[in-house]
Amino acid sequence: MAVAAPKPLLELKGLSMSFGGLQVIDNLDLVVNEREIVSVIGPNGAGKTTLFNLVTGIYQPDAGEILLGGESLLGLPPHTITNRGVARTFQTLRLFLNMSVIENVMASQYGRTKVDIVRAMLRTPGWRREEREIRARAEEKLSFFGQRLVGYRWSQPAYSLSYANRRRLEIARAMATEPKILLLDEPAAGMNPVETHEITELIGQLRAVGGYTILVIEHDMHVVEGISDRVVALDHGVKIAEGTFEQVATDPKVVEAYLGTKAAATK
């Protein structure tokens, strides 16, 4: 497929955020183009998850600008930002554990649906139609994971899923909000090598089939290498490198951030 000139979808300009005296994000510029997969790497405490919390509106930045498709997201409540087209998963899985698998994926369509409580209590034809659509969309998103989530009874509670499947369900739940950009926070954490390989392929498919733009935080360098168009390395909230995987992985600053000065010197 011939791709035209890259069109920026998510733009962060001069973003800064501190907790008390600790500068977590420092004057960060980042652009994610449409249908691009960008990985954010960096040692623990580099500010990667804070970056996601800023984009999704959980935190407000001290300075800077966040644009989605040219429109500012600053000051919007998180649910509005999700409705604008940003969806995320959580590093520390935050499913609705005591709801069923399919209800998790149905619940996140709240912002995309309209029928109010009065019509729901009366079960009007409009409610019926929308409820059918919600269920169909949820099944479609769950089917995306092939045999992995299909094997389950979707009416079974989310807490009964294995760890890896809970990660998949989080992605399905985020997809059901119909986002333009997916923010995946360590999708391969806690997965075994086979599952890690699967998730690498899945992220590629999310773009190829789902058409999503993807910003992903990942520690597993095999995953990062396998999926990324571009890699951004953060350390102490500062962007220390940006480019292809090879460029970033061999950048002395990145090696230093991960391994310390001495290792960088002996390289």
Add this chain to the structure above:
Amino acid sequence: MSETTPPPPEEPTPQTSRIGVDSWVAESEARRARTPAALVGHGWQRTPDAIKLLAFVGVAASYPFWAANQGDLFIFGIGTLLYAALGMGLNVVVGFAGLLDLGYVAFYGIGAYTYAELSSPQYNLHWPAEATIPIAMAVAALVSLFLGYTSRRLLGDYLAIVTLFFGQAFTFFLNPANPKVAGKGLTGGADGLPNVDPIDLFGYKFTSIRQLYFLLLVVVALLAIAIHFANQSRVGRAWRALREDPLAAEVMSIPVNRLKILAFAFGAAVAALCGTIHVSISTAATPGDFDVSVLIIFYAIVILGGIGSVSGALVGAVIINCSLQFLEPQNDHPSVKRWLFYGTIVLLILSIKPVIRPVLVLAATIGFGFAVHAIVAATAGSAWTTGVPGASAFNPQASGGAVWINHWAIVPAVSHGNFNNCLYIGLVAAIIATGMLSGWWRLAALVPTLYLAVLAWENLLAQNGAITAYLLFGAMLVGLMARRPEGLFGSARVEIV
């Protein structure tokens, strides 16, 4: 794996799954599902909700035709249905949305007082119910919007404190405050607002107990359906999602604050509807009907029935209201009272495992009782053992058909000074001592403790039903929570840390 091992089946059966296999957690439920209790539970789960509701409504609709008298229909029938409606409303706030709302009873009061202001001689307004009921519900919903908006960022304990304060402020507003409006105290102070009109819907007056009962039954059935439908909609899913994880819900496009306020308003409107019906039945709005002790009953219903379960609220209302009414001293049911007490005790003891232990304890208690009784009968005067068990100031002759108790428990014919007080203090001491022991010693200590409990019940507690009711409530809830923390019809909540 050896050659002889057959290939694993396509669908792993519970026997072949191991810990760590994906579906283990789900299958563990299947493995547990062989006990009779689990089979009953499973059958209950598979029964369609419509059939459950039909069964409830069917039994309830037949009650006026076999109730002993109009008084029974009033205290058991109307009381239960009113509690059922209130329990379902509270369930939306506490069960679905997970908001600990301790001001719920105030909305019940707001509904009652709004109706009373508009349909009583107070301001000589006599509006029809088709106007006053929606107005009362709207007023309560508006007040709850105010309360919900100001406390929208609060959850858990903090929300509970604010709403509890609101409930207390409301009772203060009713009684000592009683602001003057148009030359009269608005709420009538301690006397409340008397002579409230009966409900008058489109010219049809609901005055007899039977008419009111069927009106309430229709309200309860419609509410059960409406709340069930609301729970199955996107709003219901959003409520449950924000109960599970407010932050994740917010990020998943759910406007958490707006939905919390909606749950508040929904519960408030239901409570107000119940308040209007309550005040039209009792024909007076009095402040005592809307204080914390009433709130405790609502919560007991929801917790006993199972948080988040509509059918649980219905069954919880039946159990709580009936046991409460049986214990009321003026309702003459000494034998039922005794069954309630001994039933609760035996159920509590039976929750000890393995099952041989509670059986031993119960047998030992019976033997212990006969032994003590024989010793007292042989050594002390006959006045110590010839009292009438279950007698009370209201009914001195009531034995509850249990004269046999006299051969086992010590019931003095005349009051012996501080005997009752000593019993009670002894019981408290024995419970504390039992709690401090462990293993077989605890079982051994249980025997005299139980016997003391029986003596305290027969001599002291049964005569003071109004107070004992709450003790018994506590025992029932403790026993249930120990066995089924999720309540009778609730589903177990799982937290993964």
